[in-house]
Each structure stands twice: as C-alpha cells, then as structure tokens.
Amino acid sequence: MDNQQPIGIFDSGVGGLSVLRILEKKLPEENYIYFGDTARAPYGNRSQSEIRRFNLEIGKWLLSCGCKMLLVACHTSTVLGMDAIREETEVPVIGMMEAVLAGAFATDGEGDSPIGFIATSGTVRSGAYQKAFAEKAPERAFYAQDCPDFVPLVEQGIAEGPAVERSIEAYLTPMRDAGVRTLILGCTHYPFLQAAITSFLGPGVRVVDPADALADMVKAYLVAKSMRNEASGSEGGSRRFYCSGDTERFQIVGGLMLGRPIEEAGRRSF
Ligand code: DGL
Secondary structure: OOOOOOEEEEEOOOOOHHHHHHHHHHOOOOOEEEEEOOOOOOOOOOOHHHHHHHHHHHHHHHHHOOOOEEEEOOHHHHHHHHHHHHOOOOOOEEEHHHHHHHHHOOOOOOOOOOEEEEEOHHHHHHOHHHHHHHHHOOOOOEEEEEOOOHHHHHHOOOOOOHHHHHHHHHHHHHHHHOOOOEEEEOOOOHHHHHHHHHHHHOOOOEEEOOHHHHHHHHHHHHHHOOOOOOOOOOOOOOEEEEEOOOHHHHHHHHHHHHOOOOOOOEEOOO
C-alpha cells in the first residue's frame, strides 16, 4: 500500500463535507476522494438492508479507486451497516460512531447534566447511540431526537433563515427546556446548521461536532501505522469529488457548505 493513495469519504450527500473540511485543516497533505450519494439522499428513512447495499456499492467502488482508508462520514450508514464494508476489505474503515465515543463525548467537567443527541430518524430508531451512552454514562440523562427536516434543508443549500429557525425551535425546545448542556450533532449534515443551533440554545450549551474527534482518530491511526502522505508538498494533497446525482448542483451546494468552490465533480451512479 502506497501512502499517496487517497482517503475515501462518503455520505448520502453534502453532509460529509463537514467532515472533509475538518480533515483538510488537520491533515491537509492527504489526497481525498469524496462521494455524495445525492441521487439516493436522504438516507434517514431508508431500511437497514438498503443502507447496507449502498455501503457495499460505494465502499467497493472507493476501494477500486485505490483508497488506503475509508471514512463513513454518515452516522446513518455507520450505525445501520458499516460492518458490510469491513467484511469486504483489509483497508481500515472508520465510522462516525467511533468518533463520538472516542472524543466527542467528554463527560469531564459537565457533572450529571443531561446530554442531547440529534440525528436522522434511522440513527435514532436504531438505538445504537442510546445503548452506547447508557453503557458509558449510566448516571446521565440522554435525550435523542430525530430532526428529519434538517437534511433536506442543507441539501437545498439552506443553512440559515426562517425555515431553519422554525425547525430548530420545533426540534430543540424540549431539549432546551430539559436543561441539556451538551448537544451532540449525530448527523454530518447538522454542523452546517451549527451557528443557528448555537444561537437558539445560547452560550451555556456545548454543541459538539464529532468530526473533530474523527480527524484526530484518523491522524493517530495514520501516524501509528506509518501511513501518512508525506509527498504532497506545501500546497497540500489532491481532492476529487463525485456524486450520484446532478453534478452542477452538487458543486453549487457543496461549495456553499464547504466555503470554497468545488471546481469539478464527476458522476458515479450505482
Ligand atoms: N449525513 C447523514 C448522517 O450523518 C445522513 C443524512 C441523510 O441522508 O438522511 O446520518
């Protein structure tokens, strides 16, 4: 395996770009291939068997592109079927739940204040996070809430304004009233709404984007296995973008979310 081989990242759409933007800061020298399954988004209400099939299709394709590591930058895909990819390959496959448990979920200094967790309906329904948190911090109340309007808003390029504020109020008022002090963003689309969420909840609530912990995990792994790309020079590694739907739309919305233009995107459908 060559260290210059890319890291493959995927999500149902533009959400995983919230993970890529953090990776670009912490590991700029790596080469990345990003895939957004925009033709089949949202994933939030799909069955487990569909998600497993999508994971396999996308995972195998990314492996055929020569990826040295795969990042499942989608909580729904992670909890409903990441093992489907792991069974196919020796290449490391890292998902969002590991990131939440490794770092985003810091109990220190927060006493026994309740934890809020927001995600897609599929992730919340799976009960995977509820179970993991109950094992890790049984003494703390844990509120999980699905927010099905958030992903369609972000996929339309809408991250602020009245529609965003209305849905935030509807979903998060019960958590605010319950005294939640930590809110974990359990869907990779949600960090794009972080400013609006923080403004609704106020400064006393820590809003956690698990992408930070994921990037730290990836870095530690690459260092431990001597897999870091040291060949890309000061301008950083390459980025290639693909999606299964309209490429122009992906470039526009993805560029908006990423905060810089996506010059080119290829189409890959399954
Ligand atoms: N961004 C995804 C996640 O983290 C999925 C969103 C969706 O397509 O519903 O769960």
